[in-house]
Amino acid sequence: MNGVLNILKPPAMTSSDVVSHLRRILGQKKIGHTGTLDPGAAGVLPICVGRATKIADYIMRGDKEYIAEITFGIETDTQDSYGTSLRRCECNITRQAVETVLPEFTGKLFQKPPMYSAVKHEGKKLYQLARKGITIEKPPREVYIRQIDILGGQINKFLLKIRCSKGTYIRTLCADMGEALHCCAYTSFLLRTETCGFLVEDAYTLPEIEMMVQMGTLASALYSMEEALSFLKSLHCEKRLYPFLTTGTPIDLTKTKLELQPDVDYAVFCGGELIGIGKKIGDKLKIISMLKELGGASGETKTADTK
Numbered sequence: 001m002n003g004v005l006n007i008l009k010p011p012a013m014t015s016s017d018v019v020s021h022l023r024r025i026l027g028q029k030k031i032g033h034t035g036t037l038d039p040g041a042a043g044v045l046p047i048c049v050g051r052a053t054k055i056a057d058y059i060m061r062g063d064k065e066y067i068a069e070i071t072f073g074i075e076t077d078t079q080d081s082y083g084t085s086l087r088r089c090e091c092n093i094t095r096q097a098v099e100t101v102l103p104e105f106t107g108k109l110f111q112k113p114p115m116y117s118a119v120k121h122e123g124k125k126l127y128q129l130a131r132k133g134i135t136i137e138k139p140p141r142e143v144y145i146r147q148i149d150i151l152g153g154q155i156n157k158f159l160l161k162i163r164c165s166k167g168t169y170i171r172t173l174c175a176d177m178g179e180a181l182h183c184c185a186y187t188s189f190l191l192r193t194e195t196c197g198f199l200v201e202d203a204y205t206l207p208e209i210e211m212m213v214q215m216g217t218l219a220s221a222l223y224s225m226e227e228a229l230s231f232l233k234s235l236h237c238e239k240r241l242y243p244f245l246t247t248g249t250p251i252d253l254t255k256t257k258l259e260l261q262p263d264v265d266y267a268v269f270c271g272g273e274l275i276g277i278g279k280k281i282g283d284k285l286k287i288i289s290m291l292k293e294l295g296g297a298s299g300e301t302k303t304a305d306t307k
Contacts, residue, residue, distance in 0.1 A: 001028060002050035003222035004059070008203035009037050009045040009192075018206070022047060025210050026218075034059040034195065035166065040082040043192030044200050052225050054289050058265065058277065062196025062231060063146065065163045068187055070098075070174040072156040075184035079171035083186075091183040093156050101180045102148050110140035111172050143168040157188070197231055198223075225291055226267070226274050235266040235278060235285075242270045246294050250284040260285060 009018055015033045023031050032053045034046040043066070048056045072093040076083030144165040151159040162170060171187045178185025193200040204212075204221050212218045237245060237258065244251055245268065253260065260266065260280040268278040268287060277289040 001026065001218075001222070002052050003048075003224055004052050004055075004198075004228040005047045005049060005209065005221060006198045006203045006223065007045045007047050007209070008200065008205050009042055010205070011040055011042045014039045015045060018045060018047065021206055022049075022209070025206070025213055032056050037192055038080065038171070038190060040078075040080050041190035041192060043190075044195045044198050044203055045192075046195055046198045046228075048228075049222070051291060051293060052228065054291055055225060055229060055277070058232070058289075059196045059198075059228060061166055063163060063165060063194075064168065064192060064196075065161070065194035066170050067151070067189075067191045067193055068160050068162060068170050068174060069153075069189035070158050070160060070177060070185055071188040072178055072181070072183050072185045074186055075175070075178070076186045079169075079175045080187045080190065087184060089184050091156060091181070093181055093183060095150060095153065095158065097181055098150060098158055098177070101177060102150075104180055105173060105177060106145045106148060109143050109145060109173075111143055111169055111176075112140050113169065113172075141167055145173070159189075161193075229267045229274075229277070232265055232267045232277070235260065235268045237268060237270040237275075239271050242275075245270050245275045245278075245287060246290075246292060248287055248290060250281070250286045253280065253283050253285055256285075258285065 005022070007018055007022075009015065015036045019031050019033055023029060026049065028049060030050050030053055032048050034048060034056045037043060037045050046059055048054075048059070073091050074088050075086045077086055078084075145168065146163040146165075147161075148163075149161045151161055153159050162168075162173070164170075170190055174185050174187045191200070209218070209221065212221055235258065237251075238256070241251060241256070251258070262280050264279070265288075266278045268275045268285075274291055276287040276291045278285050278287045280286075
């Protein structure tokens with residue numbers, strides 16, 4: 001079984017828990033998720049199965065969309081409702097006040113990873129250290145907030161829709177918005193509604209997946225690797241290049257009609273089949289991630305004579 005499942009992760013379950021659960025349901029070990037979603041959050045969690053685990057990193061790079069509730073006046077150690085309250089402050093934050101600081105939080109930002117996160121320090125996850133009372137200062141990371149919309153709310157409590165790059169901590173964003181308004185704030189609700197084109201309205205719960213396995217209808221929920229990579233540019237190669245592409249042999253672009261841009265990942269097809277993900281390196285097309293299952297040996301040390 002090879003493909004991607006769009007899973008609706010429930011709150012109070014880690015992303016790794018979802019993977020473990022699916023390994024049991026599907027009876028398959030080669031399964032991986034496409035980026036950690038906070039245990040307290042719910043929403044879209046694409047799960048790669050079989051050879052599709054090779055494309056997890058590419059899906060992970062895509063934009064995310066969240067619905068988040070920000071509550072002003074309370075600070076917690078985890079920056080969400082699952083943490084311990086650290087302090088409270090008297091405030092009267094209006095929608096207009098929130099709107100005035102939104103420009104500060106769109107575009108390129110630098111965020112410090114929160115202590116309660118899966119970021120690692122010397123092989124240990126930060127949340128594991130935080131539970132022991134150890135605090136580590138990690139350098140800020142660059143993220144990009146494409147858009148923030150206020151969907152509604154009253155004084156001190158607002159529902160936001162946020163579209164952002166990978167690696168964005170919504171909890172930290174909300175806490176920082178509190179500081180910008182000279183108050184404290186935490187994320188009281190978080191739902192991920194999209195990851196790289198996978199939408200929450202199309203997601204399946206774990207009980208639904210288990211029922212589909214029992215009924216033999218799981219294939220209807222499985223996205224093919226071609227579908228999952230539809231966000232990449234497609235490159236369709238001539239059939240004569242098939243033996244070179246499928247053995248990993250770099251293709252001399254000067255001897256083909258192919259036109260590639262540098263620093264762009266392509267979903268490479270040949271003979272109607274997805275071969276892998278390729279990239280222009282110098283004047284060669286190189287398959288950097290082979291997705292087609294093959295029995296032949298790799299010819300990475302040669303360059304194809306495509307005359």
